Amino acid sequence: CSSCCGLILLKTVGGPCLLKRVSLEMKPQVVFVLGGPGAGKGTQCSRIVENYSYTHLSAGDLLREERAREGSEFGQLIDNHIKEGQIVPVQITINLLKKAMEDTMQKDETKFRFLIDGFPRNEDNLQGWNTVMDGKADVKFVLFFDCDNKVCIQRCLERGKSSGRTDDNRESLEKRIQTYLQSTRPIIQLYEKLGKVRTVDASRSVDEVFAEVKAILDKEG
Ligand code: ADP
Ligand code: C5P
Ligand code: MG
Numbered sequence: 001c002s003s004c005c006g007l008i009l010l011k012t013v014g015g016p017c018l019l020k021r022v023s024l025e026m027k028p029q030v031v032f033v034l035g036g037p038g039a040g041k042g043t044q045c046s047r048i049v050e051n052y053s054y055t056h057l058s059a060g061d062l063l064r065e066e067r068a069r070e071g072s073e074f075g076q077l078i079d080n081h082i083k084e085g086q087i088v089p090v091q092i093t094i095n096l097l098k099k100a101m102e103d104t105m106q107k108d109e110t111k112f113r114f115l116i117d118g119f120p121r122n123e124d125n126l127q128g129w130n131t132v133m134d135g136k137a138d139v140k141f142v143l144f145f146d147c148d149n150k151v152c153i154q155r156c157l158e159r160g161k162s163s164g165r166t167d168d169n170r171e172s173l174e175k176r177i178q179t180y181l182q183s184t185r186p187i188i189q190l191y192e193k194l195g196k197v198r199t200v201d202a203s204r205s206v207d208e209v210f211a212e213v214k215a216i217l218d219k220e221g
Contacts, residue, residue, distance in 0.1 A: 026112045028101050028137040033117040034188055035145030037167075037176045038155035039202045040209060041117045044145065047210045048115060052217055055104050055111050059119040062096040063088055083166050085175030087121050087183060090128025098132060115143075122183035126190075140220065142191045143213070145202035149177050 031054070033041050045056040060082075067078040074092050081088045097116060104111050114137075120126040153173050160168030167176060191197050198220070200212045 026109070028105065029113045030137050030139045031113075031115050032119060032139060032142045032191075033115050033145070034121075034142055034184060035202055036147055036149060036152040036180045036184075037173065038152040038159065039145035039147040040155070040206065041145055043206055044143075044200075044202075044209060044213055045115045045117050047206070048213065048217065051214070052113075053111070054113045054115050056115045056117060057097060057100050057104075058117040059093050059097060059121070060117070062100060063093060066092070066096055079166070083172055085167060085172050085177075085179050087125065087179060090124045093119065093125065094128040094132045101137070120187055121179075122187065126187055139196070142188065142197045143216065144188055144197050144199045145209070146199050147202035149181075151203050153177065 033045060035041050042056075042058060042061075045054075045058070048054050049056050063078050063082065066072050067075045067082070069075070072078075074088075078088055078092070080086075097119065101114060104114075120129050153170075156168045156173050156176075157170065159165070166172070188197060198216045200209055200216070202209050
């Protein structure tokens with residue numbers, strides 16, 4: 001099959017080849033990645049992508065991209081929410097996530113495993129996911145980077161020296177931690193009740209944390 005898998009034996013008459021059919025039927029397999037600001041979600045997702053066949057989608061990165069996009073009607077709203085450590089209405093975030101997943105799978109049908117980093121961060125996020133993605137994706141588990149708030153703040157302040165982020169300052173961080181405690185922790189607890197949370201001690205070194213992540217991913221398959 002010259003158009004996709006390269007294996008002539010898999011070609012079927014009048015339809016897509018076997019590999020193509022299998023992947024077309026493949027639902028996105030999703031791991032939600034949660035933890036406080038600075039817990040190391042992005043760092044660990046990069047390590048996972050280097051070692052496993054996952055695509056990393058950070059809700060925060062997608063929102064920052066949308067904020068910067070010329071002509072975006074949501075730029076100002078996103079900017080305010082980020083500075084204030086508030087969660088952007090899910091209609092915006094879910095559309096960005098859905099499009100990113102679709103674009104990824106359209107470019108390469110074998111890329112159906114996603115790390116969705118920083119989502120769902122509150123009840124509104126979760127409801128939006130359930131409404132838009134119901135039946136369209138399988139959430140395998142939540143990878144939870146558990147990290148002391150003080151460590152999180154220190155890491156973000158350190159990152160703030162070079163990140164250029166408008167929210168890596170003490171004032172925004174206090175608000176982000178509050179949002180995390182009030183809105184995100186209950187979502188993690190909800191998934192915990194379903195037996196879907198895999199917790200990692202994220203206060204240790206990047207290598208130590210990744211060793212734990214690896215053990216989880218190898219077990220989950
Ligand atoms: P998040 O995506 O959860 O906000 P990041 O991965 O961006 O967190 O990490 C926040 C900051 O902390 C970055 O500057 C990163 O280099 C650093 N960092 C990440 N993991 C660790 C770790 N295990 N120990 C020390 N610093 C870390
Ligand atoms: O995950 P990250 O630290 O990049 O998120 C930065 C900010 O982006 C959050 O504090 C929040 O304002 C916004 N965000 C959001 N909804 C999400 C993820 C991030 O509003 N699901
Ligand atoms: Mg991040």
